[in-house]
Amino acid sequence: MKEIGIGLLGAGTVGRGLIEILETEGERIASRTGVRPVLRRVADRSFQKKPVLSAYAPTASIDEVIDDPSVELVVELMGGLDPAGTAILKALRAGKSVVTANKALIAARSAEIFEAIAEGRKKNPATTIGFEAAVGGALPLVRNMRLIWSAGGMQRMVGILNGTCNFIITRMQDDGMEYAEALKLAQQKGFAEADPSFDVSGKDAAQKLAILSMLAFDVSVRDSDIVVEGIESFHRVDHELARKMGRVIRLLAIARRVDDRLLLRVHPAMIPANHLLADVRDEFNALFIEERYAGPSLIVGRGAGALPTAAAVLSDLVAIGSGSANRWVGDLQPLKSLEDARYRFYFRFRTVDRPGVLARIAGVLAEHDISIATMHQEEGREPVDVVIVTHEASESAVRSAVSKIDGGEIILAPTVVIRMEDNPDASL
Amino acid sequence: MKEIGIGLLGAGTVGRGLIEILETEGERIASRTGVRPVLRRVADRSFQKKPVLSAYAPTASIDEVIDDPSVELVVELMGGLDPAGTAILKALRAGKSVVTANKALIAARSAEIFEAIAEGRKKNPATTIGFEAAVGGALPLVRNMRLIWSAGGMQRMVGILNGTCNFIITRMQDDGMEYAEALKLAQQKGFAEADPSFDVSGKDAAQKLAILSMLAFDVSVRDSDIVVEGIESFHRVDHELARKMGRVIRLLAIARRVDDRLLLRVHPAMIPANHLLADVRDEFNALFIEERYAGPSLIVGRGAGALPTAAAVLSDLVAIGSGSANRWVGDLQPLKSLEDARYRFYFRFRTVDRPGVLARIAGVLAEHDISIATMHQEEGREPVDVVIVTHEASESAVRSAVSKIDGGEIILAPTVVIRMEDNPDASL
Ligand SMILES: NC(=O)c1ccc[n+]([C@@H]2O[C@H](COP(=O)([O-])OP(=O)(O)OC[C@H]3O[C@@H](n4cnc5c(N)ncnc54)[C@H](OP(=O)(O)O)[C@@H]3O)[C@@H](O)[C@H]2O)c1
Numbered sequence: 102m103k104e105i106g107i108g109l110l111g112a113g114t115v116g117r118g119l120i121e122i123l124e125t126e127g128e129r130i131a132s133r134t135g136v137r138p139v140l141r142r143v144a145d146r147s148f149q150k151k152p153v154l155s156a157y158a159p160t161a162s163i164d165e166v167i168d169d170p171s172v173e174l175v176v177e178l179m180g181g182l183d184p185a186g187t188a189i190l191k192a193l194r195a196g197k198s199v200v201t202a203n204k205a206l207i208a209a210r211s212a213e214i215f216e217a218i219a220e221g222r223k224k225n226p227a228t229t230i231g232f233e234a235a236v237g238g239a240l241p242l243v244r245n246m247r248l249i250w251s252a253g254g255m256q257r258m259v260g261i262l263n264g265t266c267n268f269i270i271t272r273m274q275d276d277g278m279e280y281a282e283a284l285k286l287a288q289q290k291g292f293a294e295a296d297p298s299f300d301v302s303g304k305d306a307a308q309k310l311a312i313l314s315m316l317a318f319d320v321s322v323r324d325s326d327i328v329v330e331g332i333e334s335f336h337r338v339d340h341e342l343a344r345k346m347g348r349v350i351r352l353l354a355i356a357r358r359v360d361d362r363l364l365l366r367v368h369p370a371m372i373p374a375n376h377l378l379a380d381v382r383d384e385f386n387a388l389f390i391e392e393r394y395a396g397p398s399l400i401v402g403r404g405a406g407a408l409p410t411a412a413a414v415l416s417d418l419v420a421i422g423s424g425s426a427n428r429w430v431g432d433l434q435p436l437k438s439l440e441d442a443r444y445r446f447y448f449r450f451r452t453v454d455r456p457g458v459l460a461r462i463a464g465v466l467a468e469h470d471i472s473i474a475t476m477h478q479e480e481g482r483e484p485v486d487v488v489i490v491t492h493e494a495s496e497s498a499v500r501s502a503v504s505k506i507d508g509g510e511i512i513l514a515p516t517v518v519i520r521m522e523d524n525p526d527a528s529l
Numbered sequence: 530m531k532e533i534g535i536g537l538l539g540a541g542t543v544g545r546g547l548i549e550i551l552e553t554e555g556e557r558i559a560s561r562t563g564v565r566p567v568l569r570r571v572a573d574r575s576f577q578k579k580p581v582l583s584a585y586a587p588t589a590s591i592d593e594v595i596d597d598p599s600v601e602l603v604v605e606l607m608g609g610l611d612p613a614g615t616a617i618l619k620a621l622r623a624g625k626s627v628v629t630a631n632k633a634l635i636a637a638r639s640a641e642i643f644e645a646i647a648e649g650r651k652k653n654p655a656t657t658i659g660f661e662a663a664v665g666g667a668l669p670l671v672r673n674m675r676l677i678w679s680a681g682g683m684q685r686m687v688g689i690l691n692g693t694c695n696f697i698i699t700r701m702q703d704d705g706m707e708y709a710e711a712l713k714l715a716q717q718k719g720f721a722e723a724d725p726s727f728d729v730s731g732k733d734a735a736q737k738l739a740i741l742s743m744l745a746f747d748v749s750v751r752d753s754d755i756v757v758e759g760i761e762s763f764h765r766v767d768h769e770l771a772r773k774m775g776r777v778i779r780l781l782a783i784a785r786r787v788d789d790r791l792l793l794r795v796h797p798a799m800i801p802a803n804h805l806l807a808d809v810r811d812e813f814n815a816l817f818i819e820e821r822y823a824g825p826s827l828i829v830g831r832g833a834g835a836l837p838t839a840a841a842v843l844s845d846l847v848a849i850g851s852g853s854a855n856r857w858v859g860d861l862q863p864l865k866s867l868e869d870a871r872y873r874f875y876f877r878f879r880t881v882d883r884p885g886v887l888a889r890i891a892g893v894l895a896e897h898d899i900s901i902a903t904m905h906q907e908e909g910r911e912p913v914d915v916v917i918v919t920h921e922a923s924e925s926a927v928r929s930a931v932s933k934i935d936g937g938e939i940i941l942a943p944t945v946v947i948r949m950e951d952n953p954d955a956s957l
């Protein structure tokens with residue numbers, strides 16, 4: 102087991118999410134990954150107001166945490182350009198690895214950060230930075246850019262990268278709300294800030310697109326390289342008109358190779374209603390990519406929130422802590438498997454056309470405690486299809502009922518049995 | 530730059546895909562990841578028939594490749610339980626890391642493999658195995674199980690894990706084919722083997738589910754722990770009946786926590802037609818998960834094929850080769866950005882109700898070389914909405930046309946302009 106001493110800067114929404122995961126799942130993380138992240142120190146400007154921190158020698162001094170010899174890795178979750186930037190550069194130069202969720206900083210100061218890493222590696226060759234949480238929360242985008250899509254064949258990325266905008270747009274689309282009303286609802290639900298302008302202007306999505314483009318295309322992107330339009334300008338009626346054209350509106354962040362140049366855009370766009378991205382609703386984020394070798398891929402998930410973002414931070418801790426000694430399998434337990442499960446079932450009985458057939462089928466189902474939700478018989482000549490959807494019933498009861506029914510002479514072909522899966526949730 | 534010497538066992542579909550990527554993208558991979566995988570030796574039982582291998586000192590002897598001191602990492606792409614199993618165990622015990630796409634072997638012999646790794650680490654502490662390609666081809670599932678979903682809070686996994694079955698099912702659903710006809714088409718397209726029984730019986734999906742369950746829930750799963758039903762039993766008419774209920778049929782691989790037990794199933798299921806998984810068509814694979822911290826997530830992509838599978842193999846090479854010194858950013862190039870792009874546009878002009886308004890708008894568009902595909906005017910009192918969809922036009926032309934139109938006194942509110950994105954492809 103490898104312990105790794107963590108110093109946390111900033112115990113706000115995400116920082117406290119991380120503390121919650123480490124406190125609840127510390128043992129399991131260690132057993133699963135071979136790495137035990139141990140929180141040693143926390144710096145927060147208002148640590149006195151945060152009782153959960155008392156176990157971690159809290160201080161208001163950022164330097165105290167970075168300089169603490171028991172801190173091997175610094176997690177920066179204060180946000181903003183400074184003092185976060187100064188802190189990250191200092192830790193890296195000292196040969197301490199850094200994990201951060203700070204997209205603004207990565208987008209603005211990546212060159213300096215990578216220089217600081219080079220300097221830190223003179224002291225500690227393993228010095229590195231992880232910023233999985235900076236783009237798309239719990240969606241594994243940063244890591245995949247460098248690992249799964251490592252051959253560099255990225256052709257196109259189309260993302261829904263801002264949950265606030267997507268929430269507002271899909272409420273306008275599905276509930277016929279106007280922009281102001283949907284924004285208010287987003288604020289009530291905690292999906293939008295009191296001042297939402299950074300999100301609704303498209304600037305947040307543009308920062309994320311800049312980071313993804315750096316990773317995918319090996320280019321450095323400034324804010325001004327991306328054409329950005331927000332979502333404030335269109336109205337409910339535009340959703341209705343889009344629907345008439347078989348389309349829906351989404352705020353898309355797009356990067357596309359065109360010959361040897363790159364098109365970088367964030368803007369509302371109408372996409373076909375039957376496209377996978379059209380089913381990405383509410384606060385969810387998504388990235389669709391096309392890569393020369395891996396092909397087209399889509400990743401959908403929670404782009405923000407305390408725990409999803411903290412899960413991404415944790416993924417960097419584990420990756421950095423484990424190095425190449427990846428522990429693909431933890432301590433295995435014997436399986437406790439569920440032998441009999443309950444479902445709603447669809448049956449299609451292919452039967453003779455004779456009085457009493459339905460009564461016979463219904464009788465056997467009743468004997469086995471299988472209750473019928475809907476029954477339907479197609480008109481026509483023999484063979485006749487009788488279609489039944491049941492209420493929840495157990496697999497074992499269904500197995501024995503169907504084998505009894507199929508054994509009789511009223512059935513002309515093996516009965517088709519299909520489970521109904523209402524989960525996963527249609528709205529994801 | 531870190532070179533890593535590779536020995537390849539088996540140069541078939543995936544093996545030659547890997548050679549193609551390494552030959553084409555070697556430099557780019559090195560610059561992006563800091564790791565240069567160098568293919569040193571190849572073993573293949575019919576290497577004489579494969580001229581591409583001549584550059585890599587080909588041999589029929591597996592041992593010769595494993596024992597070669599220039600080979601630091603062994604890539605096993607022969608398939609089957611043996612000699613692949615013997616080869617992998619030997620390499621690991623010798624302290625050489627292994628990368629494989631062999632799901633049958635991982636599902637059947639994981640315990641032995643992990644013991645061999647423990648033994649190998651006595652010689653070389655970095656000894657490890659990568660099998661990202663064994664489940665879901667280019668979908669980053671294995672890695673995410675241990676990295677993004679590392680806290681162990683997996684609640685549920687619902688996957689479409691067999692491309693052959695999904696191709697057959699969606700052809701039956703969309704083109705009204707019967708099973709035999711859809712299977713034949715799958716065989717013609719190379720999506721199904723001459724003997725398709727391993728796929729269509731659900732057994733292939735069950736093996737993948739066993740591996741994912743091991744990674745997600747830390748349990749060891751045998752084939753017999755999973756209830757498996759294939760896709761041979763239902764007919765076109767069941768798709769029609771499903772459609773009437775607002776559902777579609779998919780072969781799902783399901784793992785779900787129920788109290789302290791696990792439900793593991795592979796079977797056809799009816800899912801709501803508006804669910805994201807219902808849009809996963811043809812040979813694509815997908816995994817929907819629900820994890821306590823990360824939340825619900827979906828990953829969709831190519832589950833098989835030479836290049837997608839080879840891309841996953843490459844991801845393991847890079848991960849193992851780079852260790853913790855992840856190179857998140859390669860050698861950055863200056864951005865060549867595309868300043869002006871062409872789209873089809875949607876305009877909504879809010880106008881006064883007066884003769885000549887349409888002529889004025891159409892005139893300005895024509896002046897700017899913007900040609901109209903459809904024009905539509907809502908009936909009603911002032912203000913009147915004029916909706917126009919254009920053929921492809923340049924952003925700069927649109928910007929100046931709209932500013933000219935909005936400058937006139939016929940316009941009552943700023944014109945709404947939305948780009949039409951026909952890509953990404955609706956079928957994914
Ligand atoms: N929240 C999300 O869903 C999400 C998602 C993705 C990425 N992120 C990123 O994660 C980072 C943290 O976000 P958050 O939502 O957790 O922010 P937050 O709730 O505002 O937390 C920031 C914490 O840092 C403390 N702090 C700020 N400046 C400090 C300073 N100079 N010295 C010491 N402590 C300081 C704050 O103290 P006070 O309590 O006194 O303000 C607060 O406890 C940001 O970079 C953000 O962009 C967040």
Ligand SMILES: NC(=O)c1ccc[n+]([C@@H]2O[C@H](COP(=O)([O-])OP(=O)(O)OC[C@H]3O[C@@H](n4cnc5c(N)ncnc54)[C@H](OP(=O)(O)O)[C@@H]3O)[C@@H](O)[C@H]2O)c1
Nearest residue numbers: 539540541542543573574575606607608630631833834838
């Ligand atoms: N193809 C896919 O899309 C895909 C997707 C996911 C995972 N995989 C996995 O990837 C692995 C390779 O699949 P594949 O499609 O590339 O198979 P393949 O085309 O059959 O290639 C296997 C290669 O290994 C050679 N070989 C077999 N046994 C050997 C032995 N005993 N000694 C030396 N060489 C031997 C074969 O030679 P011959 O030419 O003489 O047969 C052939 O060149 C399998 O584990 C498979 O399950 C494949």
